[in-house]
Amino acid sequence: MARTADEFARAAGKVAMGYFGTRIEVETKADDTPVTIADREAESLLRAEIRRRYPDHGIVGEEHGEVLPGASVRWILDPIDGTKSFVHGVPLWGVLIGIEVEDEPVAGVVHLPALGETVTAAKGLGCRWNGEPCSVSSENRLDRSLVLTTDESVFHGHAGEAGWRALAAAARITRSWGDCYGHVLVATGRAQVMVDPILASWDAAPLLTILTEAGGCFTDVSGEPTIHGGSGVSSNPGLHPQVLKLLAGDP
Incomplete structure (x- = not known):
């Protein structure tokens, strides 16, 4: 599913990039965080793709709540993490997808479309940065x-x-x-x-x-x-x- 999540994240990133760097209206949610049409459209695309491919999977996202909360597989979505950066034209924002099976995280994608970077991982299969294996620093000081x-x-x-x-x-x-x-x-x-x-x-x-x-x-x-x-x-x-x-x- 990590490969599919990568595919979905890239598609959502294209939606968001259509608004990036433009004058866009910003609303303030009840928790005092910003949201834009780009956030909502990107999450709507993610949800539609997940429902089409995996109709029995649960989904929870920052902008549109939760569906099928009792499902054994759950997709957790943040369509634009870093909305404040996004609305100011700063490229340090990303599309986030995590997948849980029986409440255990098993896959994750962070796609940074404005930087052309994607990090993808699946449990037991390693982590990849733009398709190549990656690892944390060995520095211990x-x-x-x-x-x-x-x-x-x-x-x-x-x-x-x-x-x-x-x-x-x-x-x-x-x-x-x-x-x-x-x-x-x-x-x-x-x-x-x-x-x-x-x-x-x-x-x-x-x-x-x-x-x-x-x-x-x-x-x-x-x-x-x-x-x-x-x-x-x-x-x-x-x-x-x-x-x-x-x-x-x-x-």
Whole structure:
């Protein structure tokens, strides 16, 4: 199914690219996050393709809710992860698809159409970046690591603020190359750590499979390997315990 998910993500990316870089109306949802016609049309296409190919599979997406919630196979969709970047013409956004079987993540795709990058993984079959095998960095020292987050301001007043400051101080360099792009950079070995203190299930849906198959780690900030923990940390096995310890405020 990973190959099919890749196909669907590319099709949704074409829909979104039709709006990228144009003047587009932005609405604000009840949770204070932005949404556009591009988000809705891309998710509608994904849902139509899934229903056509797999009518007995469940679907949950950021924009259109859930169907067949009791299905053994569930597709989790974020048609445009990084809508704020999208509406400002910044190419660091992507189409996210994760697949669960009996509540276990088994496949994931992050397609970055504006950058021409796609990362795809299936459980037990490895991770591929634009069709070639990829893996996380082997760097195990934070003082030689690139550490990312989506937006440092999210930590302000957050329970994890002190932990983030400690992690940033220990890192060689920090950058706010956020949303799915940061996790892709870790999975492909170009960055060492990505931290999202707030992360919805559809934002995390492909990441556990992708990072695991790339030889890395993806957990919530408490260290649980889950896409439903409300937060996300991507890194490699040598760094992950160090990162979690600092985020927990334990120097």
